[in-house]
Amino acid sequence: xxxxxxxxxxxxxxxxxxxxxxxxxxxxxxxxxxxxxxxxxxxxxxxxxxxxxxxxxxxxxxxxxxxxxxxxxxxxxxxxxxxxxxxxxxxxxxxxxxxxxxxxxxxxxxxxxxxxxxxxxxxxxxxxxxxxxxxxxxxxxxxxxxxxxxxxxxxxxxxxxxxxxxxxxxxxxxxxxxxxxxxxxxxxxxxxxxxxxxxxxxxxxxxxxxxxxxxxxxxxxxxxxxxxxxxxxxxxxxxxxxxxxxxxxxxxxxxxxxxxxxxxxxxxxxxxxxxxxxxxxxxxxxxxxx
Amino acid sequence: xxxxxxxxxxxxxxxxxxxxxxxxxxxxxxxxxxxxxxxxxxxxxxxxxxxxxxxxxxxxxxxxxxxxxxxxxxxxxxxxxxxxxxxxxxxxxxxxxxxxxxxxxxxxxxxxxxxxxxxxxxxxxxxxxxxxxxxxxxxxxxxxxxxxxxxxxxxxxxxxxxxxxxxxxxxxxxxxxxxxxxxxxxxxxxxxxxxxxxxxxxxxxxxxxxxxxxxxxxxxxxxxxxxxxxxxxxxxxxxxxxxxxxxxxxxxxxxxxxxxxxxxxxxxxxxxxxxxxxxxxxxxxxxxxx
Numbered sequence: 001x002x003x004x005x006x007x008x009x010x011x012x013x014x015x016x017x018x019x020x021x022x023x024x025x026x027x028x029x030x031x032x033x034x035x036x037x038x039x040x041x042x043x044x045x046x047x048x049x050x051x052x053x054x055x056x057x058x059x060x061x062x063x064x065x066x067x068x069x070x071x072x073x074x075x076x077x078x079x080x081x082x083x084x085x086x087x088x089x090x091x092x093x094x095x096x097x098x099x100x101x102x103x104x105x106x107x108x109x110x111x112x113x114x115x116x117x118x119x120x121x122x123x124x125x126x127x128x129x130x131x132x133x134x135x136x137x138x139x140x141x142x143x144x145x146x147x148x149x150x151x152x153x154x155x156x157x158x159x160x161x162x163x164x165x166x167x168x169x170x171x172x173x174x175x176x177x178x179x180x181x182x183x184x185x186x187x188x189x190x191x192x193x194x195x196x197x198x199x200x201x202x203x204x205x206x207x208x209x210x211x212x213x214x215x216x217x218x219x220x221x222x223x224x225x226x227x228x229x230x231x232x233x234x235x236x237x238x239x240x241x242x243x244x245x246x247x248x249x250x251x252x253x254x255x256x257x258x259x260x261x262x263x264x265x266x267x268x269x270x271x272x273x274x275x276x277x278x279x280x281x282x283x284x285x286x287x288x289x290x
Numbered sequence: 291x292x293x294x295x296x297x298x299x300x301x302x303x304x305x306x307x308x309x310x311x312x313x314x315x316x317x318x319x320x321x322x323x324x325x326x327x328x329x330x331x332x333x334x335x336x337x338x339x340x341x342x343x344x345x346x347x348x349x350x351x352x353x354x355x356x357x358x359x360x361x362x363x364x365x366x367x368x369x370x371x372x373x374x375x376x377x378x379x380x381x382x383x384x385x386x387x388x389x390x391x392x393x394x395x396x397x398x399x400x401x402x403x404x405x406x407x408x409x410x411x412x413x414x415x416x417x418x419x420x421x422x423x424x425x426x427x428x429x430x431x432x433x434x435x436x437x438x439x440x441x442x443x444x445x446x447x448x449x450x451x452x453x454x455x456x457x458x459x460x461x462x463x464x465x466x467x468x469x470x471x472x473x474x475x476x477x478x479x480x481x482x483x484x485x486x487x488x489x490x491x492x493x494x495x496x497x498x499x500x501x502x503x504x505x506x507x508x509x510x511x512x513x514x515x516x517x518x519x520x521x522x523x524x525x526x527x528x529x530x531x532x533x534x535x536x537x538x539x540x541x542x543x544x545x546x547x548x549x550x551x552x553x554x555x556x557x558x559x560x561x562x563x564x565x566x567x568x569x570x571x572x573x574x575x576x577x578x579x580x
Binding site: 126146148175185186188189190192193194195196197198199200201202203204205206207214215216217218221222224225226227228229230233234236237240241244247248250251252253254255257258259260261262265266268270273274276277278279280281282283284286 | 416436438465475476478479480482483484485486487488489490491492493494495496497504505506507508511512514515516517518519520523524526527530531534537538540541542543544545547548549550551552555556558560563564566567568569570571572573574576
């Protein structure tokens with residue numbers, strides 16, 4: 001595979017994800033210049049200090065004017081709002097992508113918005129940490145991770161090929177999915193676990209109002225949940241909002257499964273409980289084997 | 291604090307927890323001889339190889355005959371059954387404890403059983419890993435961890451003092467709780483998170499039947515849950531069985547909290563969702579600060 005080379009890449013949003021991506025782009029030598037665009041100068045300066053970007057601006061139009069690849073690394077619900085304000089200024093043949101965690105709603109709106117101006121395609125690199133801000137950028141965050149791209153009927157082959165090459169050059173393994181399937185799969189494997197973790201911690205905090213400092217007695221289990229539930233609330237608000245249907249479906253399915261375990265416990269069904277718990281063994285083995 | 295010294299300690303059950311405890315007892319020099327009692331000779335030999343025990347036997351009576359401290363490191367529901375078979379052979383003044391994760395039911399039965407024969411007191415060291423078997427024993431597993439002891443009205447002061455000294459000498463920080471409070475607190479901070487993790491993974495596995503290999507797209511969130519849900523099914527069956535009332539209560543409370551988040555998502559209440567998610571921040575900070 002020949003390595004792509006871009007004259008200029010603009011990263012809109014230099015938080016943890018955007019800055020980490022800039023670091024990889026620079027390290028892999030995929031372009032001459034990366035421009036960071038953000039309203040938050042702390043993030044911009046930190047990203048510059050980490051050599052994730054070559055220059056920065058808080059002016060959208062200036063930032064993207066000469067970019068041949070524009071990457072939105074913004075919270076999902078902000079992406080379209082920002083896109084509306086810059087679509088007219090994007091270079092005619094520029095490729096535009098985003099790295100948002102939900103795709104159906106956004107891809108549909110972005111595809112329409114950019115239809116005449118450029119080549120938009122959605123991306124979702126499956127990576128991240130629970131920390132936010134450029135200061136928490138991670139070198140190699142995208143390497144060895146899957147990146148789902150979500151072309152639609154109108155996406156042209158050149159765009160698909162170009163974005164595939166881009167992510168592969170970063171070190172990611174590209175998978176293709178339609179936006180609806182993507183959102184359904186992600187609701188199950190990512191959005192639901194986060195909703196559950198948030199609810200679990202919220203419940204423990206309520207329990208503490210009864211007087212016990214429960215945290216003192218928390219073992220490993222709760223600690224893992226706490227880490228997950230410590231993810232950026234703004235990012236997750238946007239994910240839950242923009243994938244509400246599938247998230248609600250997955251919450252409902254999960255509640256039924258938990259109720260099934262509850263019924264077994266209520267019935268003191270020793271064999272039933274054991275089989276339920278033992279049933280996840282296979283999944284764990286596959287997870288470890290990955 | 292003067293370090294206690296025991297002529298002989300018997301550990302019944304040389305799995306991961308029992309073997310790790312033997313390692314600490316030996317390392318801290320708390321006794322002349324540790325005897326491991328188990329039906330599983332693989333565990334016994336491994337424990338011996340790790341110098342967690344000095345000798346071993348599969349004969350309960352021989353194992354505990356000369357022990358002045360007997361520690362049950364067996365699944366909660368097995369403990370009482372085993373105890374019934376050896377109670378007559380325990381030394382008159384021996385201290386007996388267990389390290390089970392639920393206390394109310396077991397402590398009540400054990401207290402009655404050992405009433406005339408020895409000094410029983412329940413212990414629950416809040417530590418562990420999701421792995422089982424002597425082969426997975428961890429050096430220092432109990433050090434720096436909390437251990438809850440659960441005396442009841444009839445427990446004499448000498449027993450409380452002795453077991454406190456024992457755990458402190460191991461390196462644990464001792465807290466005192468009555469068995470009912472213990473079980474209520476643990477249902478919230480430990481048993482519920484495990485039930486939820488098991489149900490979550492069971493749900494994903496069902497989802498896979500629809501054809502997608504969901505695991506391929508799982509990010510960090512699901513991985514943490516998988517680790518928790520990979521805990522020993524027998525141990526957790528016993529925990530859910532022996533603390534069924536509090537576990538069911540905590541599942542019900544949790545379901546209501548999750549439903550509250552679901553309602554906010556259904557209503558597309560951006561501020562409500564954000565506040566819900568942001569609300570756990572404080573808990574996370576306290577968790578990290580520990």
